[in-house]
Amino acid sequence: MQTGECGLNAAVVELAGVGKRYGATAVVRNVDLCCGKGEVVGLVGHNGAGKSTLFKMMLGIVAADEGELRLFGEPVRGRGFRDVRRAIGYLPESIALYDNLSGLETLQFFARLKFADPAGCAALLDRVGLGHAMRRAVREYSKGMRQRLGFAQALLGAPRLLLLDEPTNGLDPQAIHAFYDVLDELKRGGTTVILSSHLLAEIQSRVDWLAIMASGRLVARGAVTSLTATADLPALAWLLPRDDAQARVFEALSAAGFVPLREDDGSLRFAVAPARRIALLRTLAWLADALIDYTLTEPTLEDVFLRHQRAGALPEQRA
Amino acid sequence: MSAGRGYDWQWRLVAAIAAKEWRDRLRNRWVLAVALVFAAFALLIAYFGGAQSGTIGLRSTAATVASLTSLAIYLVPLIALLLGFDAVVGERERGVLDLLISLPIRRAELLVGKYLGLAAALALATLVGFGTALVPLAHAMDGAAMVLYLRFVGSALLLGLAFLSMAVLVSTLAHDRARATGAAIALWFGFVLVFDLSLLGILVASAGRYASSWAPYALLCNPADVFRVINVFGADALRSAFGLGTLLPQGWNAPATLYGAMAAWIVAPLGLALWRFR
Numbered sequence: 001m002q003t004g005e006c007g008l009n010a011a012v013v014e015l016a017g018v019g020k021r022y023g024a025t026a027v028v029r030n031v032d033l034c035c036g037k038g039e040v041v042g043l044v045g046h047n048g049a050g051k052s053t054l055f056k057m058m059l060g061i062v063a064a065d066e067g068e069l070r071l072f073g074e075p076v077r078g079r080g081f082r083d084v085r086r087a088i089g090y091l092p093e094s095i096a097l098y099d100n101l102s103g104l105e106t107l108q109f110f111a112r113l114k115f116a117d118p119a120g121c122a123a124l125l126d127r128v129g130l131g132h133a134m135r136r137a138v139r140e141y142s143k144g145m146r147q148r149l150g151f152a153q154a155l156l157g158a159p160r161l162l163l164l165d166e167p168t169n170g171l172d173p174q175a176i177h178a179f180y181d182v183l184d185e186l187k188r189g190g191t192t193v194i195l196s197s198h199l200l201a202e203i204q205s206r207v208d209w210l211a212i213m214a215s216g217r218l219v220a221r222g223a224v225t226s227l228t229a230t231a232d233l234p235a236l237a238w239l240l241p242r243d244d245a246q247a248r249v250f251e252a253l254s255a256a257g258f259v260p261l262r263e264d265d266g267s268l269r270f271a272v273a274p275a276r277r278i279a280l281l282r283t284l285a286w287l288a289d290a291l292i293d294y295t296l297t298e299p300t301l302e303d304v305f306l307r308h309q310r311a312g313a314l315p316e317q318r319a
Numbered sequence: 320m321s322a323g324r325g326y327d328w329q330w331r332l333v334a335a336i337a338a339k340e341w342r343d344r345l346r347n348r349w350v351l352a353v354a355l356v357f358a359a360f361a362l363l364i365a366y367f368g369g370a371q372s373g374t375i376g377l378r379s380t381a382a383t384v385a386s387l388t389s390l391a392i393y394l395v396p397l398i399a400l401l402l403g404f405d406a407v408v409g410e411r412e413r414g415v416l417d418l419l420i421s422l423p424i425r426r427a428e429l430l431v432g433k434y435l436g437l438a439a440a441l442a443l444a445t446l447v448g449f450g451t452a453l454v455p456l457a458h459a460m461d462g463a464a465m466v467l468y469l470r471f472v473g474s475a476l477l478l479g480l481a482f483l484s485m486a487v488l489v490s491t492l493a494h495d496r497a498r499a500t501g502a503a504i505a506l507w508f509g510f511v512l513v514f515d516l517s518l519l520g521i522l523v524a525s526a527g528r529y530a531s532s533w534a535p536y537a538l539l540c541n542p543a544d545v546f547r548v549i550n551v552f553g554a555d556a557l558r559s560a561f562g563l564g565t566l567l568p569q570g571w572n573a574p575a576t577l578y579g580a581m582a583a584w585i586v587a588p589l590g591l592a593l594w595r596f597r
Contacts, residue, residue, distance in 0.1 A: 059421040085423040096413040098339075100346050112335035113422045153418070 011036055011070075012161050012192040013058065018067035019216075020053055027053045029216040031067070035194060037160075040187050042203045043196040044305060045213030051196040052093050054213070055163050059090055071161065086115055089154035093165040093196075096146075099139035103130055103149050106138055107156070116157035128152045129178055143170035151179065155186075162186065164195040168202065180206050200301040212308045220308040224301065231307040233299035234271035237280060241266065245290035256283045272296070332424045336432025337439065344402075344440035350447075353398055357448025360390055365456055380464035383456075384471045388550040391475045392543050395445075396482040397507055402441055403486025404503040406433045407596065408493045426596050434487055434589055438480055445476045467550075474549045474581070481542040481584035482506075488592040514541045539576070542584040549577050 013035040020028040028050040035041050043051050056062040058069060060077040069076040074084045097106050107121040125134045128148040133141065141149065147170045154162055168176045183193055183206065197203045204210070204224045211221040220227055239260075241249040246266055253260045253268065256279060260268040272280050284294065344350050368378060368386040407430070410416040419429055449472045460468065485506055493499035518537055538544040 056417065059417075061417050061420050082423050082425070085421065088421065090418060090421040092414050092417050094414050095418060097415065098343065100343050101339075109335065109339050110418075110422070113332055113419070113424050115423065 012039075012072060013194065014068070014070040014073075015054075015058070016068045018054070018057060018064050018069055020050075020057060020062065020065050027216050028057070028064075031213075031216075031218045033211060033218060033221075035192050037192055038187055038190045039209070040183060040193045040207045041195070042207035042210045043194055043213065044198065044200055044203070044210055045196075046198070046309065049213040050216040051213055052165055055090070055092075055165050055194075055196070058163060059085075059088065086157055087160045089156065089159035089162045089164075091150050091154040091162075091164045091167055093169075095150050097138050097149060097153075099137065102135050102137055103141070103145075104134040106149060107134075107152055110153045111156050114157045121152075121156075124152045124155055125149075127155070127182065129175065144172055144175055147171055148175065148179075151182075155182075160191055162191060162193045162195075164193065166197060167195050168197065168199065176202065200305055204301045212305060214309040219311060227308065228299065228301075228304050229274070231299070231304040232274060233303050233307055234273045235277070235299060236297040237268075237270050237272050238295045238297070239268045239284075239291055240293040241268065241287075241290055242292055245287075249287055249290050252283060252287055256280075258283075329424070329428060332428045333432040333435065336424070336429055337436035340406075340433055340436025341439050344437070349402070350440050350444045353441075353444035354448035354451070356394070356398075357445060358451040360394070361387060361449050361452030362455065364390065365452065380456075380460055380467050384467050385551055387471060388547055391471075391478070392547060393511055395475050395479045395546075396511055396543060398444075399441060399479040399482035400486045400489075400503040400507055402437055403434075403483045404490055404493075404499045405496055406437060406487050407490040408496050408499045409490070412496055427593050430487065430491070430589075430593055430596050434483065437483055437487075441479045441483060442476055445479060446472065449475065471550050474546050477578075477581045477585065478542055478546040481581060481588075482510075484585050484588040484592075488588040488595070491592045491596045510541050510543050515544065539580040542581060545577055545580045545584070549574075549581075 011034040013033065015031055015033040018028060018031045018033075019026065027048075031050075031054060043054070045051050053062060057064045058071065058076060060081060063077060071081070072084050072087065074080045098109075101109065103125055104121055107125060108118040111118040111121055122131070122134060125131050128151055130145060130148055130152065133145060138146065138149065147167070151164070151167060154164060168179055171179060183195075186193060195203065195207070207224075209221060209223045210227060212219050212227070220230070222230070237258075239249065239253075243266065246262075250260055250262070250268065253270065257276070258270045258272070258280070260270040262268055280296075284291070364386045365378070365383045368383055407416065410419065420426065453468065456468070457465070486503055489499050489502045489506065493502055518534065522534060538548060
């Protein structure tokens with residue numbers, strides 16, 4: 001069974017052939033997705049790739065035009081889904097909460113709507129780092145504080161599934177760190193999390209696997225390492241030879257099949273395909289006495305992402 | 320997680336939404352401002368309403384109520400429309416509506432909660448505003464006058480609730496706040512100004528022929544006119560002053576008909592909004 005596919009075990013999220021169009025524009029097309037208990041899944045894609053619409057369909061806010069959506073085995077928009085909602089936490093992409101209420105009042109309001117105990121709200125605000133400001137009006141909150149309040153709202157009622165649309169938008173690095181710490185805790189408790197982001201570097205070390213969307217389609221999914229492997233992108237090598245060994249290094253690299261480019265400062269740059277990494281190691285070992293320094297830059301997840309995105313966009317262009 | 324419980328009506332959720340709306344309007348001093356406006360106008364009209372006929376001071380309650388009715392017909396619908404026009408579309412623009420819908424609350428519960436919370440705020444402002452004016456006026460009133468005044472306050476509240484209901488309907492239909500504002504203003508113009516002018520125009524153009532049979536019922540199609548009829552035509556002293564008494568068919572202005580029409584104007588737009596918002 002591949003990551004993200006439905007197996008025999010009961011999945012928390014099951015999407016099969018889900019599609020949505022607005023007028024003539026298909027915003028989500030034929031998406032299959034399964035998430036199991038305790039998985040943290042990153043949903044990435046460019047703006048307008050269909051991530052937010054997918055979230056809204058999972059929550060029954062927007063009706064899917066085609067396909068099947070089940071959360072905890074219950075059809076979205078079915079009769080029994082109201083009870084399922086109590087187990088879901090949702091943070092929309094952009095939200096302006098009520099300016100006139102304090103942080104605590106805001107949270108208590110949403111707690112009542114979610115059948116959660118309003119008495120637990122103060123502790124929840126502490127947990128997201130808003131304990132000191134809970135009695136201040138939301139109108140005085142910074143963007144990051146509002147985002148944290150939104151996150152606290154999503155955590156009401158100990159949800160077993162969290163759908164977070166760009167949850168770290170507007171957060172400073174320290175708050176982002178704290179956010180992922182809370183997420184780790186939830187994961188240990190068995191909560192399933194799907195979060196969308198365009199900050200790939202930030203989420204790549206924090207999610208179990210990624211689903212990449214482009215033009216409404218799910219173009220790739222898998223663990224970060226397997227996505228990197230399937231993208232087959234080269235690493236970038238940079239070498240600084242000693243002045244007296246420049247010609248020798250250049251020739252040895254060329255002989256080994258690499259295509260070095262000489263920079264003004266005498267250093268060399270070249271691409272290293274995944275299959276050629278060991279060959280590079282061998283060549284460098286042989287050249288060790290001729291080098292002052294070297295680096296090998298791995299392809300970033302952004303590169304991987306762009307690669308998958310382009311591949312995903314191709315069939316559409318052909319059509 | 321028991322299936323089948325999904326369609327239970329949860330009043331506690333309705334109450335949570337209503338309480339939030341109510342608190343919002345108290346906190347941003349909306350209730351206070353509107354109550355002050357109502358009280359100020361009621362007192363001004365009670366003391367100075369007769370100034371154009373050369374007298375200053377308290378007049379008969381019937382005359383005061385007639386003047387107040389003319390004013391309330393413009394003011395109350397405007398205030399109710401302003402109160403309700405962004406109830407849904409405002410939440411949608413802020414992005415909160417998606418969040419609310421994702422919670423275990425039915426859309427109907429959300430909408431009814433909103434309406435009840437806003438209605439409570441409007442009721443408080445109306446009762447406190449016109450009620451305050453009653454304090455200095457009460458000593459000059461006998462029982463019958465008190466009934467006239469209280470009927471005015473009660474029907475003003477019903478008028479407000481009817482326009483609040485229309486405002487909530489507009490709010491569920493509109494794509495954005497700007498369009499909702501436009502629609503609310505159009506409704507105000509339509510019901511408060513254009514409707515009566517058009518009716519009058521038709522009556523004059525047809526020289527009153529056939530008019531007595533349908534024109535009174537046409538008035539029931541406008542909550543502002545129903546309000547006027549409740550307060551003005553109910554007062555026998557003023558009935559003749561408008562010169563319409565002989566034109567009107569019997570029974571069309573029976574309290575049951577009038578209050579029934581008002582109730583319909585409260586329930587129907589809200590019902591339509593509920594249907595639209597499903």
